[in-house]
Amino acid sequence: MVLNDLSDSLKGTLKKIANAVYIDSKLIKEVVRDIQRALLQSDVNVKLVLSLSKKIEKRALQEKPPAGMSNREHVIHIVYDELVNILGKSRELPIKKQIIMMTGLYGQGKTTSCGKLATYFKNRGLRPALIAGDVHRPAAFEQLKQISEKAEVPFYGDKKEKNAVKVVNDGINKFKRTSDVIIVDTSGRHKLEDDLIQEMKDIFQTAKPNEKLLVIDAAIGQQAGSQAKAFNDTVDITGIILTKLDGTAKGGGAISAAAEVGAPILFIGTGEHSNDFETFDPASFISRILGMGDIKSLLEKAELSMKGKDVEKTAKRMMSGKFTLHDMYDQMDMLSGMGPLNKIADMLPGNFSGRIKNVDMGSTENKLQKFRIIMDSMTNEEMENPNIVRASRIKRIARGSGVENKDVKELIKYYNMTKRMMKGLSGNRKMRKNLMKQLQFGN
Numbered sequence: 550m551v552l553n554d555l556s557d558s559l560k561g562t563l564k565k566i567a568n569a570v571y572i573d574s575k576l577i578k579e580v581v582r583d584i585q586r587a588l589l590q591s592d593v594n595v596k597l598v599l600s601l602s603k604k605i606e607k608r609a610l611q612e613k614p615p616a617g618m619s620n621r622e623h624v625i626h627i628v629y630d631e632l633v634n635i636l637g638k639s640r641e642l643p644i645k646k647q648i649i650m651m652t653g654l655y656g657q658g659k660t661t662s663c664g665k666l667a668t669y670f671k672n673r674g675l676r677p678a679l680i681a682g683d684v685h686r687p688a689a690f691e692q693l694k695q696i697s698e699k700a701e702v703p704f705y706g707d708k709k710e711k712n713a714v715k716v717v718n719d720g721i722n723k724f725k726r727t728s729d730v731i732i733v734d735t736s737g738r739h740k741l742e743d744d745l746i747q748e749m750k751d752i753f754q755t756a757k758p759n760e761k762l763l764v765i766d767a768a769i770g771q772q773a774g775s776q777a778k779a780f781n782d783t784v785d786i787t788g789i790i791l792t793k794l795d796g797t798a799k800g801g802g803a804i805s806a807a808a809e810v811g812a813p814i815l816f817i818g819t820g821e822h823s824n825d826f827e828t829f830d831p832a833s834f835i836s837r838i839l840g841m842g843d844i845k846s847l848l849e850k851a852e853l854s855m856k857g858k859d860v861e862k863t864a865k866r867m868m869s870g871k872f873t874l875h876d877m878y879d880q881m882d883m884l885s886g887m888g889p890l891n892k893i894a895d896m897l898p899g900n901f902s903g904r905i906k907n908v909d910m911g912s913t914e915n916k917l918q919k920f921r922i923i924m925d926s927m928t929n930e931e932m933e934n935p936n937i938v939r940a941s942r943i944k945r946i947a948r949g950s951g952v953e954n955k956d957v958k959e960l961i962k963y964y965n966m967t968k969r970m971m972k973g974l975s976g977n978r979k980m981r982k983n984l985m986k987q988l989q990f991g992n
Contacts, residue, residue: 558587593801653764658792664696680720681706
């Protein structure tokens with residue numbers, strides 16, 4: 550879950566509004582104090598908190614709800630609106646030929662973010678390349694090299710060269726004709742120093758980057774503001790990447806820093822894997838924190854995980870009631886490609902993730918993985934027609950996949966249950982038509 554503590558506090562505040570017998574000034578002031586406390590405990594800048602809370606209180610006390618909206622719904626909507634506003638406007642990096650300069654202090658996740666960014670552009674049909682412009686940290690060269698190999702993108706660096714500007718210049722000359730997006734990793738420091746600032750200026754002059762991104766660790770705290778301002782004064786930051794935005798991070802300091810420099814947050818990192826990297830949309834982010842879900846990001850993850858597969862064919866088969874183990878395997882593949890189930894549940898509305906324990910998620914993930922292993926040991930005939938899987942076949946499949954007979958029987962039971970559900974869906978003409986239309990397979 551993104552920003553667990555802040556999310557829990559704000560969801561509790563919304564619950565207080567939703568359960569109130571009536572909305573009055575006493576309740577609104579109490580809600581505002583709760584929001585202030587939650588934000589301050591998450592390291593959000595004091596001035597930003599006071600400004601936000603004043604706006605919420607003023608609007609909640611003075612504005613009348615629009616037609617068709619209750620007082621409770623209106624106050625909740627005001628809280629949502631103002632939280633979105635402090636995050637600024639959303640912006641996406643253009644999918645085009647460009648040079649990107651990455652900046653940030655040591656330990657912020659800058660080099661890891663270089664690899665995630667390269668994967669992001671690669672998934673969108675561009676040819677990215679990485680340049681190891683950090684010549685001071687001994688492990689930086691090897692780390693970026695390993696990241697590039699894992700992401701399967703070109704890499705340039707020179708372990709012997711200590712002139713960062715020369716390395717960057719040579720790398721750009723190497724890739725300018727063969728790559729669409731050149732991502733330059735630069736040196737960090739434990740704190741901002743004159744030589745780091747000068748080096749950044751020199752690289753900026755040499756690379757002439759289209760984008761200058763600042764990478765900030767979500768756990769950095771209140772000092773993030775002054776650091777972000779110093780980087781912005783040096784190279785004019787055009788976007789921010791927030792890293793390590795998992796359940797334990799407070800995150801408020803990093804969010805405040807983004808507001809202070811006036812640069813939009815472009816991406817958030819929620820883990821070490823390449824798919825733990827999401828485009829940032831303020832409305833979706835606040836919606837997720839408040840337990841309202843993030844269907845947009847969920848659909849983007851699903852689309853990427855199904856890339857290269859005939860999604861239209863699979864959807865049409867499922868809508869027609871023809872559902873085989875091949876189709877179920879594709880479903881499980883998609884879920885696996887979207888990341889951990891607890892993060893998927895986090896994107897569903899209605900505080901879905903809060904109602905499901907992580908241990909249940911882990912158990913479900915293990916079971917789905919076991920089902921896929923079992924299906925890998927089945928013949929094409931058995932995958933197309935699971936009804937023929939009887940005692941002798943069950944024994945053979947179990948032996949081939951290293952599981953017990955009962956596990957194979959559980960897979961068949963799960964398949965039959967899923968098939969009945971799909972059959973019920975295909976029998977609902979109105980729902981089927983709407984789904985096909987949304988998937989752009991129908992009219």
